[in-house]
Amino acid sequence: MRLAVLGAGAVGASVVELAADYGHSVTAFADSSSAVVDSDGIDAADALAAKRTDGVVGSDDPSDALSADYDVLVEATPTTLGDAEPGFGHVRTALERDRHVVLANKGPIAERFPEIRSLEAESAGEVRFGATVGGAMPVVTTIEDVGPSRISAMRGVLNGTANFVLSRMAAEGLDYEHVLAEAQDLGVAEADPSFDVDGTDAALKGVIVANVLDPDGGYTLADADVDGIEDLPGSMLELAKEDGRTIRLIVEFADGQVRVGPRLVPENAALAPAGTRNAVQLETEHAGQLDISGRGAGGAETASAVLSDVERLES
Template sequence: EGKLGLEAPVGGAIPAVRTVEDVGPNRVDRVRGVLNGTANFVLSRMAAEGLSYDHVLSEAQDLGVAEADPTFDVDGTDAALKGVIVANVLREARDRAALTLDDAEVEGIESLPASALSLAGEDGRTVRLIAEATPDGVRVGPRLVPENGTLAVTGTQNIVQIETDHAGRLNISGHGAGGPETASAVLSDVGRLPPR
């Protein structure tokens, strides 16, 4: 029976899956966070500069932060797929059937007006595309978070919060995407494979 490394597709250089596995998936109640750097870049720039979604997305594409077709990033599909992987790690530890993308509740950021971000800012909050995985399912969507809170990472940064029953909340943040980051995660996945 083969084994598949899951670190690279979920968090890039952020060891989200490894941390869940090390803590013990049956001891983790919930994993949530900012799992897509493109969406986070767009929301960060919209909030900081009051720019429109279309303007910032075009800028992100010019900078190479967003792909030519950023649909999966901005419609929440990418974050949902990552959430499904994490939820399945939690479910496997509880002998529950695997989820698919069709089981996830997903809302993207493509129709979020810049005015929503400025209104949130007036109240000391901001908006981030948050993925939440539990043993019961996956939800992804724009969420209000405190402007200076842990989940309000900026630019292409990602953050994962792991809620455990004994250790409390664990926060892991860093660059989730990019060539060197993803390569280091792939090597980490390979290094964790059992010898043949």
């Protein structure tokens, strides 16, 4: 397949880097201000080096990438809320051109799912978004395999930064500010970690899962009940620990409601992963609880989920 990759952050860059390994070529690659387009396939190493040294991926205009020759548009621009632009516009353009779309950007699926589905219905292209939930973990595809109607609930730890902060606070008895600063030093937390610690990022993933489990629900971020872990007192984690429990930022979808907040879980539970790991538990009709865990973020991890989605388009 020929891929057009929009977004040159950790995920977009990794897709460009790994595409050849998966047997695909990249015919267009763009960040917010520049692009490189070549219908015979761009030189991935050159483009990535240019991004690192000059801050641009090439000398073309970003809009050239959108109109280039490609089979699959990989939307990996930063997640935006509300109208989810420019991501949503990119998806629309590709579908109107009867091209497939694979998203790593959560915005369009979390905020405008019904519109995406109706654009897809009009198009010969297909939309896949497994990379938006849980990075490398096969959450969306597992739900598709089991069957959304046979799953009554989803509970998960879907934000590695928040999980890192909570597990370090519990293990070391350190306070919130201290651990957050440490996470920023380690590159686990971004300079502005608001979306990770206030629950927004986990909520977006919960909303996406809700849209998969209940396709007519039309869930958006506004429907989610969201609480974060900011300034959580260390004494809460201490009291939990004394009782063989711990606190995790849990996203839950059950009975038509998406809910995110710190919750008490047994210390050794499947939903109490350590460090930046993520975990998801599906409540299935015939098979009890199904647990998935793994790396929920990271460039190569998320890119591998994008490329798996591209493979699914071929089959």
